[in-house]
Amino acid sequence: MQRDARFARGAAEVGGTVTVRAALGALRLGMATLCLVALVARFVWGLGSATFTPGNFFAYLTVQSNMAFVVVSVITGLIGLRGADDPTWLDTTRACVLSLTVSSGVVFGFLIEQAGARGFRIDVPWSDQVLHFWLPAIALLDWIAAPGRRRALWRTVAVVLVYTVGWGLVTLVRGPIVGWYPYFFLDPAQVSGPGEFFLFGGIALTLFGGISSGLVAISRTRPLYERWAIVSRSGAASSGAATPGSATASGVSNPRRARVRAALSRLPGRR
Template sequence: MRARTIFGVLRLTAAGVCLTALVHRLFWGLSSHTTAGDNFFAYLTVQSNCTLVVVLIIGAVLALSRPTDPRWFSVALALVLTWTITAGIAFALIVWQAGIRGIRVDVPWSDQVLHFFLPTCTALAWILTPGHRGVSWWIVPTSLAFPLAWGGVTLWRGPFVGWYPYYFLDPRQVSGPAEFLITCAAALAMFALIATLIVLASRMHRPGHPRAAI
């Protein structure tokens, strides 16, 4: 139970760090006086990390009050981690590609926390947390529901506001339908791969951890 208490405190700390980074990133974006700053909540990273804050707070309460996490919480956490970790990897690739093209991309400390630090720490916690339940393989296709819905809304909204959160969704910045479809397919494949790794990690038997049984 002592280990659960420690992880409860860590979950609460991570939620606080995530919330602080989100607030900083919001005001940093607004200070730029650009369309991107005004559309802060349109980013998949922001939406998934807002959800992560809520899930981590719930997880902290569960870790401080129960010897094991309920199955529904493990499922919720697996989905949210899939989205935040994938968003972090995608952001790293975008920054890398921008550097190759000679395009400047400012990365404030809050972006580094949201895209790199927190995904790494939460991934490690997913593996190490005591009293953690395994999750089923249906998490993999289910994890695609949010990015698909987000993408649909983004493509519908983009022409009205004249802005897209990621360049590969903007028809003006891709060479044509082929590049758009290939890039989107690669993004969905990345979500599926991360979800697969999360399921595999949860189903690895560790002493004192319940086996997957969904």
């Protein structure tokens, strides 16, 4: 509890952090707006596909995680505008959502790489680029560097894995009914057999678990901005202490040094 309190006070101990938090709040609201616009644009773009249905669109893990990203970004943005720190429950939720968005981006990159080898085509409109790459990258940088972040709970990893497995099971049940799978490695007709299916599934779960664990571990370190601000403040204080005429330089603030100098001045032969 004491360590949690120390990390919670981290932002308050660094000068100018309230202003930075407010700027980050505006940035997060901007990210939420961009994400919402990209989701709508991706929906409209998908209308031109023969396999597109609203049900299939919302069945994508990327779409689900980015819808959650909009909600979380709005909440953290409004809190940031007030200059306040994020509550623990919110940063734990934020870690869950960020785990899903970052992992989905990595999986999407893998799908693009596999498209040519497996004989299927993947178009990447600007909305997909924003949802899979740009927003996750900016949000990850925000998580690493921004002040006011609390320590996310380790249960984040379990929540991410349970959600991912649940989503996969629903997809496997729904796939034969609607004749559509969001990713090739979930479609029995596009993998060589159970071995390849479980191989890809194991890699995906390892990826999701590893990214969520990394985000929780990062939350237990001081944000980069706070580290930089503390180092800068310490450097300024050291420079001020070494300035001629300052309290430290003159010995006024060091009684022991003053007593030593007084004793030396009374020795024979010293004036």
